[in-house]
Amino acid sequence: MxxxxxxxxxxxxxxxxxxxxxxxxxxxxxxxxxxxxxxxxxxxxxxxxxxxxxxxxxxxxxxxxxxxxxxxxxxxxxxxxxxxxxxxxxxxxxxxxxxxxxxxxxxxxxxxxxxxxxxxxxxxxxxxxxxxxxxxxxxxxxxxxxxxxxxxxxxxxxxxxxxxxxxxxxxxxxxLPSQTPASLLHYRAEELDNLRGDGTGERKEWERIYDYDIYNDLGNPDGGDKFVRPVLGGSSTYPYPRRVRSGRKPTRKDPKSEKPGVIYVPRDENFGHLKSSDFLIYGLKSLSQDVLPLFQAVIFDLNFTPNEFDSFDEVRGLFEGGIKLPTDILSKISPLPALKEILRTDGEQVLKFPPPHVIQVSKSAWMTDEEFGREMVAGVNPCVIRLLQEFPPKSTLDTIVYGDQSSTITKEHLEVNLGGLTVEEALNGNRLFILDYHDAFMPYLERINLTAKAYATRTILFLKDDGTLKPVAIELSLPHSNGVQYGAESKVFLPSDVGEESTIWLLAKAHVIVNDSCYHQLISHWLNTHATIEPFIIATNRHLSVLHPINKLLYPHYRDTININGLARQALINADGIIEQTFLPGPNSVEISSAVYKNWVFTDQALPADLIKRGLAIEDSSSPHGLRLVIQDYPYAVDGLEIWDAIKTWVQEYASLYYPTDEAVQKDTELQTWWKEAVEKGHGDLKDKPWWPKMQTLQDLVQSCSIIIWTASALHAAVNFGQYPYGGYILNRPTLSRRFIPEKGTPEYDEMVKSPQKAYLRTITPKYQTLVDLSVIEILSRHASDEVYLGERDSKFWTSDSRAVQAFQKFGSKLTEIEGKIIERNKDSSLKNRYGPIQLPYNLLLRSSEEGLTFRGIPNSISI
Incomplete structure (x- = not known):
């Protein structure tokens, strides 16, 4: 040498x-x-x-x-x-x-x-x-x-x-592999072989090996029954995407589970303290390891402050006056550098949070039915609502196991609030929509309600003439008192703005939002972005050389994802971790996401396919993007479709530079191996599904890469960076429910009549869990100072191909143009869903952002 x-x-x-x-x-x-x-x-x-x-x-x-x-x-x-x-x-x-x-x-x-x-x-x-x-x-x-x-x-x-x-x-x-200079072929293959490793042994800090494993590290059977969790992945019972393998030793009580310890992250996925975004990640670590025990001490051990809020003003006090802390507790929080920006003490003996956007203009607009409906299409979880196409709504749960789970909502329930229309007329006019969490939660309610008081919910919404959505009925269901195999016991609640009925309606909406908050965090956010992308990252590093055009295309959209996912397994979604402590499903949390993953479809992650599947768009070649939206003023869909089209156009132009024919796709050995392994190993529990693209055509490649980029960038931004702006006010997005709707003649009902606010606060998330929620989602909603946004690269020398550089510049210009159009739409007073009663314009799909808590910005990747 x-x-x-x-x-x-x-x-x-x-x-x-x-x-x-x-x-x-x-x-x-x-x-x-x-x-x-x-x-x-x-x-x-x-x-x-x-x-x-x-x-x-x-x-x-x-x-x-x-x-x-x-x-x-x-x-x-x-x-x-x-x-x-x-x-x-x-x-x-x-x-x-x-x-x-x-x-x-x-x-x-x-x-x-x-x-x-x-x-x-x-x-x-x-x-x-x-x-x-x-x-x-x-x-x-x-x-x-x-x-x-x-x-x-x-x-x-x-x-x-x-x-x-x-x-x-x-x-x-x-x-491409076939076009690589002969002198580099050996080195290209050798480097990929190094990155794949041999699949054995415990990974070491300095290694860059990418290998697959199941989610067998969320629990710790050796720590007792409290920490036992099912192994996710590798079975039809608990299917799951794969994660990066650490290779730690098995637990003593369960050889299928991995011992807790250091989470291995391939070294180049973990920058250490070289990037400011790491301060956000390490802020989460400090939060779980240092701050949460202090919160517990303040509330439970020292009884310094009660664990209940007694008024809405007291909740707002978290942002206006803060919580006074004992001097010794304050001295333990103050030196933690990763938390100085997040847990502000301002030199005083108080813990203070920034005011969430949802109450910055109005303190009470969050309570309105209009805002409740608007957040289904312009909130932090705008991708679940669907067109109601059959009435009454039906369940897909197995009747042998769960009995009759059909909805008990009747036409009479609805027609009093349909502006003179019959249910048939509203259905035929595409005016009825449903937010349906019944089937997701019903199988788990018996377990959940051992420590909580929760329902499985269905909400029917009516599209008004002004384009806004009005909730017209909420169905709250419990497993039959004789057992879930006998079906559901349900109650239907209707809108009211007077007397006790208005409080009951507010409580019913709170139960819906608890379902929505938990589904959002576990499915829309964690499963559908973080977890499903990781297998593609692993497969890319194992089979697409850094010289490969598709590696260069996808690489920016993988930054920090394995790192943040590893931290999530260690502190957020692990047994007795932050999510289990503060969200309704508790120890059932990630298991619920496994049940939903059974029906996950890769091709449906494309925004147009998702909208069509939910009945919210109809194919129409004469309409923009080839789709006609059923709800015209649907901010997430309107803005999202423009970004989706820009991404797909960029991928099409870029991929066409290297694949002039379908045959070129078929003959690319690295590409074919990459896709085969991503499907058969990375998403191995779903490998036999017929909907996977076959990767035989240029369009297969363009569609697949567009979905990966969309999911890692715009979809994640839409469901992540609004968490604190909307959920930082726990009254608007509670994560727990502790009481059922009170019945007349009970002490709870009398308390509700006497003090509606206290009844609401005793139903939703208490103080300790609120402090944890706010601390976590504020970190998750922040942008780092060195964030790289969609249409940008962290190096101008990412490729020597001037044609690719020109196509990428065109992509960036298109995103800038879209950003301007979104800003203009937000100024249009006729588009009521873009602004809403809380007067918060829908900015989540504006691609650029400053550092911090901005309620905007589309990073290239799932970096927090």
Missing amino acids: FGILNKGQKIKGTVVLMPKNVLDFNAITSIGKGGVLDAAGNLIGGLTSIVGGVVDTATAFLGRNVSMQLISATKTDASGKGLVGKETFLNKHLPQLPTLGARQDAFSINFEWDTDFGIPGAFYIRNYTQAEFFLVSVTLEDIPNRETVQFVCNSWVYNFKNYKKDRIFFTNDTY
Whole structure:
């Protein structure tokens, strides 16, 4: 591998990297060429650069500490592999390089070159220091016949002895497998083989191996029955998408479950503290590990504040006056840097939250029926409502197991609020809609109601002449008192704005929203974006080389997702984690999402297909996007369809550059293996479903990639970044229900008559769980300062193909145009669903955003 080049002309290189502890400038200790690291990372033999090992972060990489070897893309050795050049070391620090980003260091390196070597297409790199560093990019200049070669690296590089094969990086050129220069074929295949690993052993921190596993790490059977959870994935009973494999040892009581411990994340998926978005992620960690116990102490152990709100004003006090904290508790929260922005104390002895958007203009508009209906099409969960096409609504639950679960809503219930129309006329005119959570919750209610008081809900809404939705009936159902096999016992509630009936109606709406909040978090958000995307990320890294055009297309839409999903398994959706503590289904939470996944359909994740399936759009070639919306003023759909079309147009133009025919798709070996594994392993429990695209045509590829990009960007933005703006006011989006609708003659009914607000507050989420909810969803609703939004890239050198760059610029311009159109629509007073009684314009699908809690912005990926 050494001595290939003769001394002569030099290739000038610039290497940009970031040290591991760049934020606090911790020292880096260098290992001489004779040194090795033991299992604990201690130096054995060799020489340190500086006595004591304390060195400046810039000079730590000079000397014989970091080396590179160029690999030719045009010249081969006797075995057919690209020629490998002489090992060369970084030789000079470039502190004044004007293009450097924050916390980056640049170094020069000069390679010997002659005409026998050709044009570089890759390089090996070795790190001889004890600490890893983050390699940002490498630029080679003055190359004959090429001038400049760019390498976009964005990868952690550990000490070379941690790797079986030297770390390799490729240029930003793009090649299908069949078009790869012969000299790079071996290296391309070898790198993919490294990323796949062998599927055995426990993964280590420095590894970049992508492999599949089931969700067998949410519980801890060894911790007692309280922590036992079913294994999700690998069975027809509990199907689930796959996650990245950690390979930890099994628990003692259940060999199918994995022991708790460090969650493995492939190293390049976890940037450490190099990105500000990590402060949000580590904020969640601090929250679960440090702050929640303090909240518990304040409320339960110290009895410093009761766990019940006594008035709506007290809830608003969380934003206006805050909660006073004991000095010792405050002193424990204040030093936590990841939480300083989120848990504001303002130098006072109080815990204060920012006012949610839903009450920034009006304190009571959230209570109106109009706002209740508007949030079904312009809230944080706008993708569940569907057209009512049969009456009364029916259940799909197995009658042998669950008996008769048919709705008890009658025509008489509805027609008093249909403006003179009959039910038949309203159905025929596409005026009736349903928010139906009956079948999702009924199978679990007997378990849920051991600790809660909840219903399975159906809500019928009427489309008024002004385009708004009015709830006209709510059905609350419980399992039959003799057992769920005997069907349901249901009550129907109708709108009222006077007396006790108005309070009962408000309570009925609260029970609906509890269903909606939980379905939103577990299905619309976690399952349909986070969980279903992870298998595609794994398959992409295992089978699509960084040189592959589809890897370059999808890569930005995967950033941070495996990282945040790993954290979710550790602190959010795990047994007795934050979701189980604060959301209605408790220990049944993720199991419910498994039941819904049984009916998940990949092709239905395309927005047009989703709208058609829910009866909210009709195919119409004369209408924009080829669809006619049933609800014309449906902000999520109107804005979303424009973004969907922009994404699909971009993918079509990009993919067509590399696949001129369907045959080219069929003959792409990496592409075919990628898709086969994503389906058969990543989503293996659904692999036999007939709806999977066959990946035999260009349109199969375009549709599949468009769905992945849409899901990771716009869909996730729509269901995530409105969580605090709408749900930060717990009265508007409660997550728990603790009382049934009170019956006349009971103490609860008398309390409701005497104090409607207290009755409402005793029904929904109490104070401790509210504090947890608000803390979590505020973090989840924030944008990092270094977020990369749809239509943007974190490097302008992501590809050397100018045609692709031009198509991408066109995509960005189109998104800017769409953003302007959304802003104009939000100014149209005739579109009442865009603004609503709370006077909050629908901004969730505006693609750009500033840092923070903005209620807008579409990041490229599921990064929080």
